[in-house]
Amino acid sequence: MSDKRQDYISWDEYFMGVAMLSAMRSKDPHTQVGACIVSDDHKILSMGYNGFPMGCSDDDFPWCREGEPYDNKYFYTTHSELNAILNYRGGSLEGATLYVSLFPCNECAKAIIQSGIRRIVYDQDKYEHTPAVMASKRMLRAAGVEFYKYEHTGREITISL
Ligand SMILES: Nc1nc(=O)n([C@H]2C[C@H](O)[C@@H](COP(=O)(O)O)O2)cc1CO
Numbered sequence: 001m002s003d004k005r006q007d008y009i010s011w012d013e014y015f016m017g018v019a020m021l022s023a024m025r026s027k028d029p030h031t032q033v034g035a036c037i038v039s040d041d042h043k044i045l046s047m048g049y050n051g052f053p054m055g056c057s058d059d060d061f062p063w064c065r066e067g068e069p070y071d072n073k074y075f076y077t078t079h080s081e082l083n084a085i086l087n088y089r090g091g092s093l094e095g096a097t098l099y100v101s102l103f104p105c106n107e108c109a110k111a112i113i114q115s116g117i118r119r120i121v122y123d124q125d126k127y128e129h130t131p132a133v134m135a136s137k138r139m140l141r142a143a144g145v146e147f148y149k150y151e152h153t154g155r156e157i158t159i160s161l
């Protein structure tokens, strides 16, 4: 019998890779975020990326960051993490792990905690000094949801589509 391949991707590379691939579906011109929710036996339960809710056209709603709240994207975008939680149709997310390409905000932290997700693996944390992320970490710590920074391996993956 031949030996097995040695250069297969790790679980963390696989799930963070899926989160990053999901982010590529986002129409947000400034920040694209992807999320992947995984069971403790390594099964992908759900995925999501940031975008407008169903029925709210990507072409009609605003993508800008400035201007009145009614006229910019922030009232309308669903974050990747919330989309991944809401996309799940299978029952409970109790004990699951969330892989996400950007640290969750306070609103997503509430949904993460209430859904039963127990662990977060995140990549970027570019808004770490904002009240939203500081409040998020405060709630996650209080609720006992663990969070770890994804450790980049340096592996580059090219997929021809
Ligand atoms: N964790 C997150 N998940 C997300 O899906 N988002 C989304 C909401 C917006 O569509 C975009 C952030 O826009 P900007 O302020 O960087 O131009 O990313 C934002 C965060 C940040 O907390």
Ligand SMILES: [Zn+2]
Pocket: 079, 081, 104, 105, 106, 107, 108, 109
């Ligand atoms: Zn959020």
